[in-house]
Amino acid sequence: MSDLMAAQKAAADPRDRGGPAQPMLIVDGFKKYFPIRAGLLNRQVAEVKAVDDVSFFVMKGETLGIVGESGCGKSTLARLLMHLIRKDAGQLILDGDLVGEASGILLDGLRRSLQMVFQDSSSSLNPRLPIEQSIAYGPRVQGASRQVARQQARSLMEKVGLNPNLFGQRYAHELSGGQKQRVNIARALALDPRLLILDEAVSALDKSVEAQVLNLLGDIKKELRLTYIFISHDLHVVRYISDRVMVMYLGQLVEIGPVDTIYEDPKHPYTQALLACRLNMDPHERVDAAPLAGDPPSPVIPPPGCRFHTRCPYVEDVCKTTSPGLGDVLRLSPKQHLAACHMVHPRSGHSSAPAFAA
Amino acid sequence: MWLYAARRIVLTIPILLGVTIICFALVQIAPGDPIQNLLSPTSSAADAARLRAAYGLDQPLPIQYFIWLGRVLVGNLGTSIANNMPVAGEVMHAFSNTVVIALISVALAFVLSMFFGVIAACRSGQLADKLITAVAVFGISVPPFWLAVTLVIVFAVNLSLLPATGMGANGSGNFSYFQWTSLKFAVMPITALALPPLGIMTRTTRSAIAEILNQDFIQTLRAKGLSEASVVVHAIRNIMPQAIAMLGLQLGYLIGGSVLVETVFTWPGTGYLLNKAVQTRDIPLLQGTILVLATAFVLINLFVDLMQSLIDPRIKRS
Amino acid sequence: MSEIVADSFRQPVRDPVSLVPVRSYWGSVWQRLRFDYVTLFCLAVILLIVASAVFAPWLAPMDPDKSSMAYRLRPVGYRNFMLGTDEQGRDMLSRLLYGGRISLTMGILPVMLSTLIGGLFGVVAGYYGGKINMAIMRTMDVFFAFPSILLAIAISGSLGGGITNQLLTLTVVLIPPLCRVAETATTQVRTMDFVDAARSTGASTMSILFTHVLINVISPVLVYASTLVSVSIILASGLSFLGLGVSPPTADWGLMLATLRQSIYVQPLVSAIPGIAILVTSIAFNLVSDGLRQAMDVRA
Numbered sequence: 015m016s017d018l019m020a021a022q023k024a025a026a027d028p029r030d031r032g033g034p035a036q037p038m039l040i041v042d043g044f045k046k047y048f049p050i051r052a053g054l055l056n057r058q059v060a061e062v063k064a065v066d067d068v069s070f071f072v073m074k075g076e077t078l079g080i081v082g083e084s085g086c087g088k089s090t091l092a093r094l095l096m097h098l099i100r101k102d103a104g105q106l107i108l109d110g111d112l113v114g115e116a117s118g119i120l121l122d123g124l125r126r127s128l129q130m131v132f133q134d135s136s137s138s139l140n141p142r143l144p145i146e147q148s149i150a151y152g153p154r155v156q157g158a159s160r161q162v163a164r165q166q167a168r169s170l171m172e173k174v175g176l177n178p179n180l181f182g183q184r185y186a187h188e189l190s191g192g193q194k195q196r197v198n199i200a201r202a203l204a205l206d207p208r209l210l211i212l213d214e215a216v217s218a219l220d221k222s223v224e225a226q227v228l229n230l231l232g233d234i235k236k237e238l239r240l241t242y243i244f245i246s247h248d249l250h251v252v253r254y255i256s257d258r259v260m261v262m263y264l265g266q267l268v269e270i271g272p273v274d275t276i277y278e279d280p281k282h283p284y285t286q287a288l289l290a291c292r293l294n295m296d297p298h299e300r301v302d303a304a305p306l307a308g309d310p311p312s313p314v315i316p317p318p319g320c321r322f323h324t325r326c327p328y329v330e331d332v333c334k335t336t337s338p339g340l341g342d343v344l345r346l347s348p349k350q351h352l353a354a355c356h357m358v359h360p361r362s363g364h365s366s367a368p369a370f371a372a
Numbered sequence: 373m374w375l376y377a378a379r380r381i382v383l384t385i386p387i388l389l390g391v392t393i394i395c396f397a398l399v400q401i402a403p404g405d406p407i408q409n410l411l412s413p414t415s416s417a418a419d420a421a422r423l424r425a426a427y428g429l430d431q432p433l434p435i436q437y438f439i440w441l442g443r444v445l446v447g448n449l450g451t452s453i454a455n456n457m458p459v460a461g462e463v464m465h466a467f468s469n470t471v472v473i474a475l476i477s478v479a480l481a482f483v484l485s486m487f488f489g490v491i492a493a494c495r496s497g498q499l500a501d502k503l504i505t506a507v508a509v510f511g512i513s514v515p516p517f518w519l520a521v522t523l524v525i526v527f528a529v530n531l532s533l534l535p536a537t538g539m540g541a542n543g544s545g546n547f548s549y550f551q552w553t554s555l556k557f558a559v560m561p562i563t564a565l566a567l568p569p570l571g572i573m574t575r576t577t578r579s580a581i582a583e584i585l586n587q588d589f590i591q592t593l594r595a596k597g598l599s600e601a602s603v604v605v606h607a608i609r610n611i612m613p614q615a616i617a618m619l620g621l622q623l624g625y626l627i628g629g630s631v632l633v634e635t636v637f638t639w640p641g642t643g644y645l646l647n648k649a650v651q652t653r654d655i656p657l658l659q660g661t662i663l664v665l666a667t668a669f670v671l672i673n674l675f676v677d678l679m680q681s682l683i684d685p686r687i688k689r690s
Numbered sequence: 691m692s693e694i695v696a697d698s699f700r701q702p703v704r705d706p707v708s709l710v711p712v713r714s715y716w717g718s719v720w721q722r723l724r725f726d727y728v729t730l731f732c733l734a735v736i737l738l739i740v741a742s743a744v745f746a747p748w749l750a751p752m753d754p755d756k757s758s759m760a761y762r763l764r765p766v767g768y769r770n771f772m773l774g775t776d777e778q779g780r781d782m783l784s785r786l787l788y789g790g791r792i793s794l795t796m797g798i799l800p801v802m803l804s805t806l807i808g809g810l811f812g813v814v815a816g817y818y819g820g821k822i823n824m825a826i827m828r829t830m831d832v833f834f835a836f837p838s839i840l841l842a843i844a845i846s847g848s849l850g851g852g853i854t855n856q857l858l859t860l861t862v863v864l865i866p867p868l869c870r871v872a873e874t875a876t877t878q879v880r881t882m883d884f885v886d887a888a889r890s891t892g893a894s895t896m897s898i899l900f901t902h903v904l905i906n907v908i909s910p911v912l913v914y915a916s917t918l919v920s921v922s923i924i925l926a927s928g929l930s931f932l933g934l935g936v937s938p939p940t941a942d943w944g945l946m947l948a949t950l951r952q953s954i955y956v957q958p959l960v961s962a963i964p965g966i967a968i969l970v971t972s973i974a975f976n977l978v979s980d981g982l983r984q985a986m987d988v989r990a
Binding site (some may be wrong): 098099130133202 | 862881882883884886887889890891892893894897901903905906
Binding site for chain 3 (some may be wrong): 390525666
């Protein structure tokens with residue numbers, strides 16, 4: 015945990031408003047339900063609970079990894095944080111300031127502090143804009159003069175390892191996947207943010223390129239004293255880069271804690287199953303049977319009680335009726351390890367539950 | 373699939389309502405006061421007001437619309453200004469003449485376009501492809517009425533093979549498509565009508581087949597040793613839903629768009645009727661004809677969509 | 691479009707490391723067009739037709755409206771009437787040149803107007819989505835219930851003849867298809883990540899529309915609009931043929947075709963000339979738009 019302490023110490027920063035102990039970001043009770051329309055008149059018949067009451071915080075200077083199967087709500091959460099889609103409920107506190115409320119800081123302030131690196135795909139860069147202009151667009155919008163924005167774009171390109179003379183006037187289709195991702199990072203950095211959300215930022219890259227980009231991310235983080243939220247389905251990468259990890263399942267947070275504790279001693283059966291899915295470097299330890307059978311249940315009609323009970327090997331009656339709580343995430347220290355499982359909570363009614371609080 | 377069909381039918385209703393609104397608006401945008409046409413030059417302003425009230429023209433526009441719509445729904449399309457005949461009867465009579473030649477033309481164009489389109493796609497880049505493409509571009513670019521005039525020049529004037537205009541001595545009364553003496557009057561109209569859809573459909577078929585032939589599953593079929601002919605059959609079956617959609621669209625265009633061709637050949641269909649309405653500024657006749665044609669177009673499209681959902685397994689299963 | 695935006699930033703790249711030639715989007719489109727001889731030829735034909743219409747007053751050998759009972763319906767090549775005379779003894783060549791002015795205008799101007807109006811509606815519908823999209827696109831659907839020539843005759847027939855009415859009619863008829871193309875393209879672009887990235891910089895809707903959306907919507911819309919020029923010319927000539935265009939003494943290809951129709955038995959070739967003019971123009975525009983589509987389609 016000394017890394018985290020060091021990171022916190024380093025975060026004494028002129029941009030800092032709430033002090034080093036104030037979390038960079040507090041997310042309280044985020045909800046997003048998407049309506050499903052069907053039938054003759056296209057009426058709303060149901061809703062997808064894409065993000066269902068998610069709370070967590072991110073300390074200054076740390077990297078919080080978010081993992082989960084596809085469709086668990088990771089990307090929706092990222093877009094909610096960026097205010098790209100409207101949340102149905104919940105509050106966002108950025109360095110002690112409530113975002114988007116009358117008393118808090120305005121969205122514009124959030125824009126500058128929070129930026130996102132999109133998954134590499136053909137759609138993340140405007141195909142008709144030279145990349146130098148793609149990067150300079152943010153500063154231009156925020157009022158920088160054309161010359162200043164251009165200079166900034168060029169120096170950012172150097173920072174992410176692209177020669178501005180060589181690449182500045184190129185178009186997205188003339189770049190490789192890794193180069194595009196470098197441009198994506200430069201574009202996100204252009205507004206001098208403090209927190210970067212990396213949504214599957216390296217998932218589409220070749221392994222060797224992925225490693226280069228991960229190193230780049232590590233370097234910039236140190237240099238610019240950034241905080242990361244790193245969303246990925248790749249458990250190895252998340253372990254490599256994260257200080258803490260949170261695990262999502264069907265729109266809910268099921269486990270959160272420091273990276274080593276989670277990886278070495280996962281408490282939630284879902285996390286255990288996920289970790290068991292990883293390919294092992296040792297051929298003798300490889301498993302043939304998939305630890306997680308079947309697809310996740312539909313988020314439209316999530317199972318009652320614990321949402322994981324349909325696939326859980328330890329399921330008991332209590333799991334089918336009572337939804338296990340996670341505990342008050344926002345009150346506890348970042349070192350705490352929490353899991354939303356009846357087997358962890360004392361006197362929950364599950365046969366494996368401990369008798370007393372640990 | 374039943375849900376799809378029901379939904380498709382429900383969605384047609386607002387479209388049809390919209391069509392009636394546009395047809396109603398046609399009278400409103402026409403310059404001049406319809407009442408003035410009905411009055412004798414000596415009548416007073418009071419007479420005009422009385423007549424206005426009698427026709428419901430003193431009501432606000434939305435009310436007028438609903439009154440008109442009510443009449444339309446029971447089949448009353450008003451009376452023609454030119455000859456005081458009910459518009460509905462005249463339009464329906466002409467409509468049958470139009471539908472028959474449109475159906476024949478589109479069927480002809482469809483069969484030929486499948487044939488040419490497949491050949492062009494299989495011989496992509498070769499002489500046959502280039503020739504067929506050239507003919508298709510010609511079909512798309514040619515003004516249909518000019519084609520009609522040219523046909524008349526060649527076949528009626530120069531070669532004296534076919535009669536230039538009309539439906540024969542007895543008009544549509546005892547016209548029969550099964551007798552050459554009658555049918556020869558329809559040959560040129562059908563040809564002139566068929567060429568533009570032939571061009572469009574050939575191009576569509578060609579590109580659809582060419583695209584399918586490039587796909588991986590076709591490679592698999594070839595790799596399995598299927599003959600080129602059966603590979604092409606596979607490809608044709610794949611584009612059938614698309615082809616049916618295009619067929620329906622073209623049929624609709626022909627029924628609605630045969631005005632100019634019918635005018636050239638004085639073929640007594642809806643197109644000819646429209647031309648008459650335009651020349652004599654007979655707005656009720658114009659309105660009634662347009663309404664019937666547009667409704668037919670909408671219903672054909674509906675029918676085609678439903679047919680397509682029967683054929684296309686992707687829609688069928690949903 | 692991207693050329694204009696790019697210029698503001700571009701400086702000559704004289705860095706020795708820049709070995710790859712930098713080419714803008716339109717530059718690469720031109721690279722592909724350069725070797726497409728059919729398209730280039732048709733482009734030349736169009737330029738020739740446009741030029742001959744523009745310079746008609748200098749090129750036309752005679753007054754296009756001056757009739758002469760003595761020289762009615764003369765064949766092609768008769769004395770100094772290179773293309774013969776029409777049923778009122780007017781010089782066909784002069785009328786053809788002057789007629790091109792109106793016919794070409796009726797091909798191009800309505801397309802430009804409806805591209806602006808339909809494109810605007812389509813981009814708005816596509817970008818905002820939801821109820822605005824519903825309202826705009828469902829209205830357009832009603833217009834799609836009419837085959838284009840039928841809608842044109844309906845509107846023109848009610849409004850009456852005249853060049854302004856014809857222009858108005860064609861514009862209205864061409865708006866729905868352009869709106870639909872613009873809407874489809876915009877909806878596609880809107881869901882792309884780079885638009886979200888732009889939004890997360892705090893940019894205004896206008897700025898995003900102009901910098902990120904329009905630039906990507908404009909080329910499919912332009913390609914589509916170019917295919918409509920020949921449609922518009924044919925529609926216009928059809929309307930004129932029915933007497934719903936310019937009033938008689940004025941020359942217009944469609945109207946010339948209509949009035950010469952009575953003379954096909956006397957001078958078939960002369961009667962066919964205006965039609966040939968329409969056909970050639972329409973083919974040229976069709977082939978150019980085909981070529982443009984192919985040249986602009988390739989993104990990578």
